[in-house]
Amino acid sequence: MRNICVIGTGYVGLVTGVCFADLGNTVTCVEIDLHKLDILRSGRTPIYEPGLLDLLDRNMRLGRLNFTDDYAKALAEATFVFITVGTPMGSDGAADLSQVESAAHQIGLHLRHDAVIIDKSTVPVGTGDMVSQIIAENVQPDISFSIVSNPEFLREGSAVSDFFNPDRIVLGSTDRAAAQQVADLHTALGSEIIITDLRTAEMIKYASNAFLATRISFINEIAQICERLGADVKEVSRGMGVDKRIGPYFLDAGIGYGGSCFPKDVLALHHMAATAGCHPQLLQAVMDINHDARQTFVQKVRDILGNLDGALIGVLGLSFKPNTDDMREAPSVDIIRSLQAEGARVKAYDPVAMEVAGEVLPTVTYCATAYDVAKEADALLIITEWNEFKQLAFDKIKQYMRRPVILDGRNIYDPAEMSGKGFIYRGVGRGMPMEEVAPVSS
Numbered sequence: 251m252r253n254i255c256v257i258g259t260g261y262v263g264l265v266t267g268v269c270f271a272d273l274g275n276t277v278t279c280v281e282i283d284l285h286k287l288d289i290l291r292s293g294r295t296p297i298y299e300p301g302l303l304d305l306l307d308r309n310m311r312l313g314r315l316n317f318t319d320d321y322a323k324a325l326a327e328a329t330f331v332f333i334t335v336g337t338p339m340g341s342d343g344a345a346d347l348s349q350v351e352s353a354a355h356q357i358g359l360h361l362r363h364d365a366v367i368i369d370k371s372t373v374p375v376g377t378g379d380m381v382s383q384i385i386a387e388n389v390q391p392d393i394s395f396s397i398v399s400n401p402e403f404l405r406e407g408s409a410v411s412d413f414f415n416p417d418r419i420v421l422g423s424t425d426r427a428a429a430q431q432v433a434d435l436h437t438a439l440g441s442e443i444i445i446t447d448l449r450t451a452e453m454i455k456y457a458s459n460a461f462l463a464t465r466i467s468f469i470n471e472i473a474q475i476c477e478r479l480g481a482d483v484k485e486v487s488r489g490m491g492v493d494k495r496i497g498p499y500f501l502d503a504g505i506g507y508g509g510s511c512f513p514k515d516v517l518a519l520h521h522m523a524a525t526a527g528c529h530p531q532l533l534q535a536v537m538d539i540n541h542d543a544r545q546t547f548v549q550k551v552r553d554i555l556g557n558l559d560g561a562l563i564g565v566l567g568l569s570f571k572p573n574t575d576d577m578r579e580a581p582s583v584d585i586i587r588s589l590q591a592e593g594a595r596v597k598a599y600d601p602v603a604m605e606v607a608g609e610v611l612p613t614v615t616y617c618a619t620a621y622d623v624a625k626e627a628d629a630l631l632i633i634t635e636w637n638e639f640k641q642l643a644f645d646k647i648k649q650y651m652r653r654p655v656i657l658d659g660r661n662i663y664d665p666a667e668m669s670g671k672g673f674i675y676r677g678v679g680r681g682m683p684m685e686e687v688a689p690v691s692s
Contacts, residue, residue: 258335280320333371345514398422424447459512465500504661505547508581554674558589559593567632598623624647629657633660635660645671
């Protein structure tokens with residue numbers, strides 16, 4: 251059993267703290283937002299993440315998990331200190347490190363014994379050196395500490411499972427012994443552990459996310475070509491994915507990536523590269539294609555409905571992906587705002603994200619069910635691929651709608667089947683009727 255301090259209780263921090271407690275450690279989480287702190291102390295979670303609430307409740311009852319806003323109390327017996335605060339996008343595209351700097355400052359002021367400080371937030375290359383300097387400037391001279399980079403690879407919606415079943419644990423430090431201590435902390439997870447230097451570990455996180463975002467943008471560009479040439483991107487993806495050199499993951503065409511990681515991390519890596527004198531043209535293309543995917547989807551609505559002024563558009567799914575209520579960089583936000591800017595009225599349903607969405611999209615009418623969204627709608631837009639949308643009663647949907655138009659931004663339906671049910675259906679990259687396909691000149 252180890253004593254662990256986790257600073258910050260966002261998606262990464264809360265999952266990290268709760269899961270380490272479930273492994274039998276004593277964990278104290280620091281949260282300076284008093285409203286969020288009250289929620290946590292009452293045994294609730296401020297975020298939706300499958301499986302998290304049960305683990306939080308169990309470990310609080312067993313006395314292994316505590317929450318405080320007092321750094322001195324949290325650090326009093328901690329051997330390991332995880333920094334898991336937010337690093338949002340700054341106005342220039344660089345990561346905003348103000349929360350990391352503040353956490354490092356507080357650690358320096360309140361640390362009273364030797365400890366290993368672990369950067370788990372996604373931070374630009376070189377941040378570990380900065381954190382070390384800030385702590386050194388504020389800590390008592392007889393206190394020894396080491397910095398280890400341990401970037402997280404948790405996916406929202408499956409973060410608890412990802413914590414307990416990681417593909418790999420990445421650790422970077424100038425102190426090999428400290429890195430090994432953190433490796434020992436993760437031994438129970440049975441994963442491959444990669445120990446490298448501090449800056450390389452920081453870079454692995456950005457490179458990984460940028461590559462996954464690139465795959466998404468690549469298949470979305472292929473989808474646009476498929477539409478023009480009458481090919482089906484779902485079959486193209488399947489044919490590509492069975493190639494062992496390529497693999498099937500992150501090859502689902504749609505309306506682009508969102509969330510707290512890919513948009514921020516690709517932009518931050520682009521900024522780092524440009525600042526270092528590189529020319530990150532691939533990263534720029536990845537971001538451009540992602541932006542265009544949303545606007546192309548809106549254009550499909552225009553193409554079918556014509557003038558959107560006064561049209562009633564139904565939206566199914568608001569969060570950036572299923573199994574989360576996270577609305578950060580969600581494609582739904584850009585799409586809905588574009589529709590509303592042209593005079594469309596929008597009503598929407600999401601299984602868990604409507605409360606959060608209401609703060610971002612206050613002029614949307616929120617409905618209790620998917621069927622309520624369909625009533626009198628001129629078009630129904632599938633934005634997030636929640637499971638409950640995959641087997642709707644389409645006879646009822648068609649009966650409710652003013653016009654039987656479905657635009658499927660996640661390709662969860664079969665075009666021929668939807669056409670057979672009497673819908674005007676458009677997916678992403680699913681080909682076009684042959685009379686609409688532009689001829690290819692030789």
